[in-house]
Every structure is written in structure tokens, then in C-alpha cells.
Amino acid sequence: MIEVDIRIARPGFTLEAAFSAPPAGITALFGRSGAGKTTIIQAVAGVVRPVRGRIVVDGTAYFDADRHIDLPVERRRVGYVFQDARLFPHMSVERNLRYGERRARVAPFIGFDPVVDLLGLRALLGRRPHTLSGGERQRVAIGRALLAQPRLLLMDEPLAALDEARKLDILPYIERLRDVMGVPVLYVSHSIDEVLRLSDRVVALAAGRVVAAGPVAEVMSRPDILPVVGRFDLGTILESVVVAHDAAYGLSTLGFPGGELRVPLVDVPVGAPTRARVRSRDVALALQRPEGVSVTNRLPAVVSGIRAMEGAYVDVEVAIGPSALHAMVTRESLDRLALRPGMPVWALVKTVAVDSRGASLSPPDDPGLIAQG
Structure with missing residues (x-):
């Protein structure tokens, strides 16, 4: 278990953060720039000292102000992957990886060959960093961090410097790391998709x-x-299962508690779990089931809550069985439709961003024929 409860004070900025994370898998630290994400993992790594609190990883106190414990960086056994790979330019890929091995302070439990194979580095071992793509350099940096035999891996926006194509190349490798290595990860990001x-x-x-x-x-x-994602990225994440694929139309059907969604084809087998992200700005509401429109997903729902937002908008939560969606509509539309809790409506889903362990797709908006007041 990872336990963090710290306070860090800097001129113009104070961080007070308390959370716990499981001893396996990836825990994301998510927020906008300046939220304090990187400061937290720097404190975990030991390069920033809190003014109070404690940091405990797998039962070992890295920092405890009350007990006057502050382990030096080299004794914390953390691997750190930065935004830029920070490889040694004069060393080959293999020598960069072996450097991670030499830094290890415990007997190896993560082997060189498994890391090379996991991250697809075998063909790159003899090359120098300047000959690699950005995604390849980050894979080497991850491998070097793993070969230091870390108790915990810290990843500070490792994809931020990559273009979209390179991000898609490296994401499957991070998934493999998560699923195979068993090393817990604190992953800093401001990307909802990641x-x-x-x-x-x-x-x-x-x-x-x-x-x-x-x-x-x-x-x-x-x-x-809302303060974290911004009003135009507010939405709902539905834990779903792939029900069917329609190759003729390039569509998939996802089932979630309460209904189904038709989405652009996802590269996930039938029966496999996935996540459907429905942004509130992509949900429209109607009082009757609309016909003759291009919006594919028309779901019977009940208004379960109404929440004022800044400016002209309100957030309307609707229940679809045990699940809920959020629709961002104008205050004018709220009054015109006389929306109120308990009222039956139809939720029209224009765009579904589907994210899963096997695919990450954000399809273009369905142009539709019904405006989202």
C-alpha cells in the first residue's frame, strides 16, 4: 500500500494532499498544470521535502515528520520516468539499460531479458539514443527505471512530449508493464484519455x-x-462490455448497466470489458423519442438532478437504470423544456469516446439533427 499525507509550502503555492494507492496497478495523479501532481511524486522520490506529514510505501516509511524519518533518494528504491527520456547520449540502448541494473541496491527480481522483451527493445540494443524515435527513447527510459529494481515506479507525464501517433505506439507497452510486472505506478497526467x-x-x-x-x-x-477537467470535458465513464461488432457499418455495441451504446468499431473482442466516456456536452435531451434524426443512441431516462454551472449552462443528470449520464444544456433550454427531477426524458448521445485496454478511440462528432441547447 502507498500512503501519502503531506504538506509542502512554497512561495505562492501550498500543497496539502492525502491519499492512498494499492500495492499494484497504476494510480493516476490527474489535474491541470500547477495542480501539484509533479510536486507529489518529487516528494515521494525524496527530491522535495514536505514541511509535515508522512509517506509510506509497502510498509516502509520514506518520510515521517513526527518520527524524524527522511530516507535519502538512493534508499527509497523508486524508478523515475520523466517527460523527456534523459538517456545517456554516448551510451547504446543496452548500456543505458545496464546502467539501471548497476544502480539496483537489491538482488534482481526484474530480469534484463524480460524487460527487453516486454518493451520491444531487442532490435534497438545496439543503437544510440539520437537514432531513436521519441516513443522508443521513452521505452528505453522505462526499461532503465525497471532494471533498477524499484519498489515503486514514478512516471511524470511520460507521453507529454510525444505526438499522437507516438503516444499510440507506446501506450500498449505501458499497459503490458501494468499487467505483467506487478510494480505499483504513480502516473502523472493531465490527459483524460491516458x-x-x-x-x-x-x-x-x-x-x-x-x-x-x-x-x-x-x-x-x-x-x-469540474475544477479539474473543465466544464466542457465533464462527463460520465461507463464500465461496459462489448456486446457485438458490426463490420459492415464499422460499429460496435457496448452494454452497460441500464442500456446499450452503438459506437465506432473498437478493437476489443466480444465479451471483453471496456470503458465508454460520454461527455456532457455530447448529450442532448428530448421530451419525446425523436424520429428521423441521425443520432444513433436514444436512451429512455429520468431526470435525477439539476446543478447550476457558470454562465449560461446547467448540468442535468439523468438516470438510465442504475447508471447515470450528465447533459450540459443552457438555462434557456432548461426553462423551455421545464426540466425537473423525476421527469422522463430521452438522452441522445452524439459522441462516445471509447477507451479500453485494447483500443483508444475518440470518434468524430455525429452531426445530428437536434441541437444541444
Whole structure:
């Protein structure tokens, strides 16, 4: 178990963060720039000292102000992967990896060959960093960190410097790391797509405070994380199962508690779990079931809550069986439709961003024929 409860004070910024993370899998530290994500993992690594609190990893106190414990960096056994790979330019890929081995302070439990095979580095071992793509360099950096035999892996926005194509190349390798190695990861990101695809749990941060922490689908569906995601990225995460594929139309059907969604084809087998992200700005509401429209997903629902937002908008939560969706509509539309809790409506889903362990797709918006007032 990873336990963090710290306070860090800097001129113009104070971080007060408390959360726990399981001893396996990926826990994402998610938030906008300046939220305190990197400061937290720097404190865990030992390069930033809190003014109070404690950090405990797998029963070992890395920092405890009350007990005057502050382990030096080299004794914390953490692997750190930065935004830029920070490889030694004069060394080959193999020598960079072996450097990680030489830094290990315990008997190896992560072998050289398994790491090379896991990250697809075999063909790169003789090359120098300047001949590698950005994604290849990051894979080497991850391998070097793993070969230091870490108790915990810290990844500080490792995909931030990559273009979209390179990100898609490296994501499967991080998934393999998560599923095979068993080393817990604290993963810093401001990308919702990365968080949904990679992490099991998320700690949402804003202005140096933890706004919410818990399972990804639960946290990322909460309306109170608006300060973290911004009003136009507020939405719902539905834990779903692939029900069917329709190759003729390039569509898949996802089942979730309460209904089904048709989405652009996902590269996930029938019966496999996946996550469907439905942004509130991509949900429209109607009082009757609309016909003759291009919106494919028309779901019977009941208004379960209405929450004021900044400016012209309101957030309308609707229940679809045991599941819920959020729709962002204008206050004018709220009054015109006379929406109120308990009222039956139809939820029209224009765009579904599907993220899963096997695919990450954000299809273009369905143009539709019904405006989202």
C-alpha cells in the first residue's frame, strides 16, 4: 500500500494532499498544470521535502515528520520516468539499460531479458539514443527505471512530449508493464484519455488539494471534479462490455448497466470489458423519442438532478437504470423544456469516446439533427 499525507509550502503555492494507492496497478495523479501532481511524486522520490506529514510505501516509511524519518533518494528504491527520456547520449540502448541494473541496491527480481522483451527493445540494443524515435527513447527510459529494481515506479507525464501517433505506439507497452510486472505506478497526467486507458485509480487534484480519489469510473463521473477537467470535458465513464461488432457499418455495441451504446468499431473482442466516456456536452435531451434524426443512441431516462454551472449552462443528470449520464444544456433550454427531477426524458448521445485496454478511440462528432441547447 502507498500512503501519502503531506504538506509542502512554497512561495505562492501550498500543497496539502492525502491519499492512498494499492500495492499494484497504476494510480493516476490527474489535474491541470500547477495542480501539484509533479510536486507529489518529487516528494515521494525524496527530491522535495514536505514541511509535515508522512509517506509510506509497502510498509516502509520514506518520510515521517513526527518520527524524524527522511530516507535519502538512493534508499527509497523508486524508478523515475520523466517527460523527456534523459538517456545517456554516448551510451547504446543496452548500456543505458545496464546502467539501471548497476544502480539496483537489491538482488534482481526484474530480469534484463524480460524487460527487453516486454518493451520491444531487442532490435534497438545496439543503437544510440539520437537514432531513436521519441516513443522508443521513452521505452528505453522505462526499461532503465525497471532494471533498477524499484519498489515503486514514478512516471511524470511520460507521453507529454510525444505526438499522437507516438503516444499510440507506446501506450500498449505501458499497459503490458501494468499487467505483467506487478510494480505499483504513480502516473502523472493531465490527459483524460491516458487516465481512462491506463489507470485503475485516480487522484484528482486542483490548486494543491485533492478534489476526489478512488476508482477511475467513479471519480471521473463526479460533477464536483469540474475544477479539474473543465466544464466542457465533464462527463460520465461507463464500465461496459462489448456486446457485438458490426463490420459492415464499422460499429460496435457496448452494454452497460441500464442500456446499450452503438459506437465506432473498437478493437476489443466480444465479451471483453471496456470503458465508454460520454461527455456532457455530447448529450442532448428530448421530451419525446425523436424520429428521423441521425443520432444513433436514444436512451429512455429520468431526470435525477439539476446543478447550476457558470454562465449560461446547467448540468442535468439523468438516470438510465442504475447508471447515470450528465447533459450540459443552457438555462434557456432548461426553462423551455421545464426540466425537473423525476421527469422522463430521452438522452441522445452524439459522441462516445471509447477507451479500453485494447483500443483508444475518440470518434468524430455525429452531426445530428437536434441541437444541444
